[in-house]
Amino acid sequence: MKKKRLNLNVVLVEPNGPLNVGSIARLCSNFDVNELRIVSPKCDIFSLEAKKMALKGYRYIDNCKIFNSIEQAIFDCDLVIATFGRIDLSNDIECESPEDISKWISSFVEINNLGILFGREDRGLSNNELLFAHKILNIKTSQNYPSLNLSHAVSIILYELNKSSKNNDKKDLQVLDLASSKQIYESFKEIEEMLIKTGYLLEHTANSKISKFKKFLLKAKTSSHDINVLRGIVHQINWFLNNSKGK
Amino acid sequence: MKKKRLNLNVVLVEPNGPLNVGSIARLCSNFDVNELRIVSPKCDIFSLEAKKMALKGYRYIDNCKIFNSIEQAIFDCDLVIATFGRIDLSNDIECESPEDISKWISSFVEINNLGILFGREDRGLSNNELLFAHKILNIKTSQNYPSLNLSHAVSIILYELNKSSKNNDKKDLQVLDLASSKQIYESFKEIEEMLIKTGYLLEHTANSKISKFKKFLLKAKTSSHDINVLRGIVHQINWFLNNSKGK
Numbered sequence: 001m002k003k004k005r006l007n008l009n010v011v012l013v014e015p016n017g018p019l020n021v022g023s024i025a026r027l028c029s030n031f032d033v034n035e036l037r038i039v040s041p042k043c044d045i046f047s048l049e050a051k052k053m054a055l056k057g058y059r060y061i062d063n064c065k066i067f068n069s070i071e072q073a074i075f076d077c078d079l080v081i082a083t084f085g086r087i088d089l090s091n092d093i094e095c096e097s098p099e100d101i102s103k104w105i106s107s108f109v110e111i112n113n114l115g116i117l118f119g120r121e122d123r124g125l126s127n128n129e130l131l132f133a134h135k136i137l138n139i140k141t142s143q144n145y146p147s148l149n150l151s152h153a154v155s156i157i158l159y160e161l162n163k164s165s166k167n168n169d170k171k172d173l174q175v176l177d178l179a180s181s182k183q184i185y186e187s188f189k190e191i192e193e194m195l196i197k198t199g200y201l202l203e204h205t206a207n208s209k210i211s212k213f214k215k216f217l218l219k220a221k222t223s224s225h226d227i228n229v230l231r232g233i234v235h236q237i238n239w240f241l242n243n244s245k246g247k
Numbered sequence: 248m249k250k251k252r253l254n255l256n257v258v259l260v261e262p263n264g265p266l267n268v269g270s271i272a273r274l275c276s277n278f279d280v281n282e283l284r285i286v287s288p289k290c291d292i293f294s295l296e297a298k299k300m301a302l303k304g305y306r307y308i309d310n311c312k313i314f315n316s317i318e319q320a321i322f323d324c325d326l327v328i329a330t331f332g333r334i335d336l337s338n339d340i341e342c343e344s345p346e347d348i349s350k351w352i353s354s355f356v357e358i359n360n361l362g363i364l365f366g367r368e369d370r371g372l373s374n375n376e377l378l379f380a381h382k383i384l385n386i387k388t389s390q391n392y393p394s395l396n397l398s399h400a401v402s403i404i405l406y407e408l409n410k411s412s413k414n415n416d417k418k419d420l421q422v423l424d425l426a427s428s429k430q431i432y433e434s435f436k437e438i439e440e441m442l443i444k445t446g447y448l449l450e451h452t453a454n455s456k457i458s459k460f461k462k463f464l465l466k467a468k469t470s471s472h473d474i475n476v477l478r479g480i481v482h483q484i485n486w487f488l489n490n491s492k493g494k
Contacts, residue, residue, distance in 0.1 A: 023399070026392075031389060144276070145273075145276040162388075
């Protein structure tokens with residue numbers, strides 16, 4: 001099977017440094033990224049500062065797509081990876097190395113659109129935002145000063161993905177059949193509705209309880225077919241609950 | 248044999264961007280570099296711009312060692328690696344990937360001081376400057392826009408070296424026994440003298456002819472012992488030439 005070129009999309013969430021955005025645009029050009037996408041930028045991405053850092057990569061800023069939510073920014077991605085750089089590495093978050101994730105990605109015959117989520121300069125991505133990702137990666141750095149500048153994290157990850165994509169031995173390629181983050185996210189609207197209605201969840205604690213189930217589905221390599229079966233069940237239960245007259 | 252921690256020194260040659268120098272100081276801190284060394288800086292490395300980018304890495308600028316020549320900057324390095332990012336990739340220069348060089352470095356039981364040379368933002372290192380290095384590395388980037396920002400090249404290389412240093416399987420470690428760049432460089436002063444005296448080299452073309460021989464010695468994995476034998480021979484010939492009275 002001939003391997004298709006990977007469409008890699010860099011998704012920045014609320015970046016606040018124009019130098020960073022400019023530097024990242026240059027990196028997009030250095031590593032032949034497909035698109036730069038930005039969720040609610042907190043700085044002027046078209047400023048002179050950004051332009052100076054972007055140099056020939058400025059076309060990525062010119063053509064940049066801006067979104068109001070992560071959900072919209074990854075709407076067409078069949079695979080989503082998030083980066084985790086916060087220092088309060090809670091034991092609850094399972095991270096893998098850029099190298100391992102990169103090898104895993106290159107083990108698939110075809111991925112149409114890959115989205116790599118990068119969080120804010122100061123606080124990264126929230127735990128809830130991390131739930132948009134199939135996998136989470138973390139770059140090992142010094143314990144004394146682990147915090148990488150955003151653009152340097154981007155450079156390392158693009159370098160690692162670029163390395164693997166050139167390095168693929170054609171044998172043992174698998175077909176990617178994971179439910180997209182968007183599918184999982186949408187299913188959860190209905191699942192939540194059902195669990196609240198049936199009293200499993202209380203509205204004010206729904207979020208933390210349901211995130212465990214989301215993590216499970218992301219980790220369980222849930223396929224598109226699996227998620228559709230699940231949605232069918234949930235949809236039917238919700239229909240029943242809405243239409244049955246008794247309590 | 249217990250592996251010693253690698254003393255990694257980042258050597259910048261004539262950097263002209265304070266933002267880059269600041270960013271690189273932060274990276275030195277992120278990856279536990281030993282020292283930041285700068286050869287003839289072309290900007291104010293203590294400026295506010297540099298400080299803003301360095302953040303907690305500023306102590307690397309505070310403690311930075313400044314030199315007038317590459318020779319002095321690598322005086323105590325037993326292994327020197329140069330980075331090559333120029334676009335006019337002449338066929339004459341043999342480059343390896345950061346990954347391969349990093350694995351090679353981690354195959355030695357002990358390296359006291361490793362120096363990584365990074366060239367100028369606009370033109371990198373000259374061919375003569377590359378001759379200070381035992382090996383030359385190049386980061387694969389887009390053919391359309393290969394030129395990485397200096398600090399991003401540093402980030403990728405420090406990441407890759409850091410990865411290998413943690414990753415070492417203790418078996419098969421070799422003892423580093425290469426003549427240092429400094430030893431080779433110094434030997435060549437005498438070799439050149441001899442070859443000019445004996446008419447093999449003409450003064451105005453000596454440099455290009457001799458650089459082939461330098462490349463050979465660097466590539467040939469010449470040991471400290473080998474280079475001392477060579478120096479002994481050359482020294483004796485020079486003595487003889489200076490002291491024989493006949494033509």
